[in-house]
Amino acid sequence: MDDDLFIERALESATETRFLLTAAGARHDSAAVFEKQFGTAPAIVITDESTFAAAGRDVVDSFHRNGHPVADPFVFGPDVYAEDRCVQQLQAALTGVEGIPVAVGSGTINDLTKLVAHRLNRPYLAVATAASMDGFTAYGASITDKGSKQTFDCPAPQAVLADLEVIAAAPPGLNASGYADLIAKIAAGADWMIADAAGIEPIRPDVWATVQSRLHHWVSSPAGIRNSDPTALRSLVAGLMMSGFAMQAARSSRPASGAEHQFSHLWDMQHHTHNGVAPSHGFKVGIGTLASIGLYDELIRRDLTSRSVDDLMQRWPTAEQLESKIRDLFEPGELAEKAVEETRAKYASRSQLREQMNRLHAAWPELKQRLQQQLIPFSRLRDMLAEAGAAFEPEQIGISRTRLRLSYEQAFYIRRRFTVLDLAMLSGEGEAAMDELFSHTGCWAAGAGRS
Ligand SMILES: [Zn+2]
Known part of the structure; x- marks a missing residue:
């Protein structure tokens, strides 16, 4: 079984995420993927300044090209952190604006959007701009509240796009x-x-297998990660996303x-x-x-x-x-x-x-x-x-x-x-x-x- 089939099986048992696309240039397909998941509902893109330049602009463009309604993007400034202050800021901005959030970024943007989308009772789509942690597809958001880091209960995104082109060009580290x-x-x-x-x-054998059965293979080319080798990055994305699916299944x-x-x-x-x-x-x-x-x-x-x-x-x-x-x-x-x-x-x-x-x-x-x-x-x-x-x-x-x-x-x-x-x-x-x-x-x- 190759990784793709393996991931498809895991998606079947994941409780929240229904779709994952890992491909070079996947950001250009955002609107099409969005429509399959959410129909004609309007979209709103959430990014920070650097992820807007890396992928957010292209995501917004894909909606325009499809003639799909999309609100003005919400772009965080440089001082964006996974903390309560930014949660409040995003929640205030999205309240009163119709639209299903499209989080374009890595850990911070994803965690902020995950929590706010849940509080506003909306599903969301995640566009991963770096393979920086396993939280994209995990249940819960890690947010600092009153000075201490906490995990808030909230569902994983309904669909995830991982653009290997953008991930390959992610900031060092x-x-x-x-x-x-x-x-x-x-x-x-x-x-x-x-x-x-x-x-x-x-x-739980099924959950164990989701993470462990290919783990040694997924981590087998560390130098490929440093060199942004597409095959190594694809394995990394697969491993991180599957870890999230396992956490969804195990709650x-x-x-x-x-x-x-x-x-x-x-x-x-x-x-x-x-x-x-x-x-x-x-x-x-x-x-x-x-x-x-x-x-x-x-x-x-x-x-x-x-x-x-x-x-x-x-x-x-x-x-x-x-x-x-x-x-x-x-x-x-x-x-x-x-x-x-x-x-x-x-x-x-x-x-x-x-x-x-x-x-x-x-x-x-x-x-x-x-x-x-x-x-x-x-x-x-x-x-x-x-x-x-x-x-x-x-x-x-x-x-x-x-x-x-x-x-x-x-x-x-x-x-x-x-x-x-x-x-x-x-x-x-x-x-x-x-x-x-x-x-x-x-x-x-x-x-x-x-x-
Ligand atoms: Zn971790």
């Missing part, structure tokens, strides 16, 4: 960022495997997000910036993927069944002990409260805990082998990120080794999802494994990376 967000599914998949083995979150980000995204979310919640700007989602997730895979490599090297379940049960901290650990690790404030809430939500009863540990111990010899097949070794993954033009050392996104070591500790607490961080805790090997990663022989040894 954007497609590399999407590449890192895609390769992250290697680690996210491993996390789902262990959550499944522990009896916590069973794998959860589980198929596409694990511990590696927790590192990124942690840094978002800490309002991390580097040289005055927040690093891209994909660059943060790429470093998070290395962090996750480094930990997997170390845990796989160890015998996770060497300590008896009884011994582990005795050492397991109480909920109160965990809470006081959180108070030590985080500054007082919103993030600390979130960590307390999430940690409480995943705190297992003694009997649940015993059952999880028993299952993991029983599964480990075979699970370890399946994990090795799933994962890409740390040094290879780092080279792939580098070849694609993504960040491959934490310092490139302004995260020191000391901060990364602390992030390993903190990331465990900020989300209830079961990941490699939980496996490390549950095995009793977590502290020693993390210390090893930062020792002079570990993957995060100072100066260990490629130049």
Whole structure:
């Protein structure tokens, strides 16, 4: 089965998106695609200044050529961010204007339009101008509200156009960022495997296959991403869109997000910036993927069944002990409260805990082998990120080794999802494994990376 047929199958099980076109010059077909989805309803194009120049103007022209009613485009200025202020601005502009939104841009424009379209009870069409993340076809929009990043419930676009010509000419780093967000599914998949083995979150085979069955192929030409090779970009778009479809089908980000995204979310919640700007989602997730895979490599090297379940049960901290650990690790404030809430939500009863540990111990010899097949070794993954033009050392996104070591500790607490961080805790090997990663022989040894 080729990618096209595979995508068609996934569209059949996606709950919101009905149509995807990936082609060079797809922007010129916007009006035709729009008419198939929405009939004669008028359209309104949403862009920013740079995506208007890259594709928005041609999208508007396609409506004019077809004699299809289209309102004046709404063009954001240069200070457009996925934040509440811009949501209000767009919502005010669209209220009272008849028209189905056509979002022309990458993550920010898409997320803003997704949320506002939903609030105004309208479907929308997305025209992707960069393959920068997997959110185009995902359920939900990631928006900063009152200073903290939140995911708002709202449906994915009804149809998506990905113009490979425009994507190939996207500003430097954007497609590399999407590449890192895609390769992250290697680690996210491993996390789902262990959550499944522990009896916590069973794998849904159809959703698993949507993301995982071609993943190694989709990420196989990192240099092609850097060079804007059309075949490599087509694979990247396919992988990112399919990840979104999987999230639509699962109504959860589980198929596409694990511990590696927790590192990124942690840094978002800490309002991390580097040289005055927040690093891209994909660059943060790429470093998070290395962090996750480094930990997997170390845990796989160890015998996770060497300590008896009884011994582990005795050492397991109480909920109160965990809470006081959180108070030590985080500054007082919103993030600390979130960590307390999430940690409480995943705190297992003694009997649940015993059952999880028993299952993991029983599964480990075979699970370890399946994990090795799933994962890409740390040094290879780092080279792939580098070849694609993504960040491959934490310092490139302004995260020191000391901060990364602390992030390993903190990331465990900020989300209830079961990941490699939980496996490390549950095995009793977590502290020693993390210390090893930062020792002079570990993957995060100072100066260990490629130049
Ligand atoms: Zn992501």
